[in-house]
Amino acid sequence: MEPATPSAGGVLRRGDRGPEVTELQQRLQQLYLYMGEADGNYTTPVADAVTRFQYARGTQRDGEGVYGERTRAALEAETSEP
Numbered sequence: 001m002e003p004a005t006p007s008a009g010g011v012l013r014r015g016d017r018g019p020e021v022t023e024l025q026q027r028l029q030q031l032y033l034y035m036g037e038a039d040g041n042y043t044t045p046v047a048d049a050v051t052r053f054q055y056a057r058g059t060q061r062d063g064e065g066v067y068g069e070r071t072r073a074a075l076e077a078e079t080s081e082p
Contacts, residue, residue, distance in 0.1 A: 012067040016042040024067055026082035027075050028053065038082075042067075 012021055021040045028034035034049035047065035054060045054071055062068030067075075 010072065011062075011069075012042055013063075014042050014044065014047045014065065021046070023082055024050075024075075027079040030079045030082075031075075 010020070012024060017040050019040060021042045022038050024042075025034055025036070025038040025040075025046060028046070028049045029038065031053070033052055034046060036043075036045050050067050050071060051065045053075060054062070054064065057071075057074045059070040059074050062071045
């Protein structure tokens with residue numbers, strides 16, 4: 001089975017895998033929203049952490065638990081590159 005890759009436009013969602021997901025996990029860890037391992041797998045706990053961030057920052061237009069353009073911009077503004 002081929003690993004899932006990010007969708008067009010850099011959108012990440014549950015089931016995706018790879019270094020972009022690892023970076024997302026590490027950024028969420030910086031804000032204490034995700035306490036799991038940064039293993040590059042966009043699992044339900046990662047989606048839940050993204051959802052918590054979205055509700056706190058008003059970026060739900062990307063889709064609940066979806067790491068899209070608005071959510072990415074807000075998270076990158078608040079965290080440092082891992």
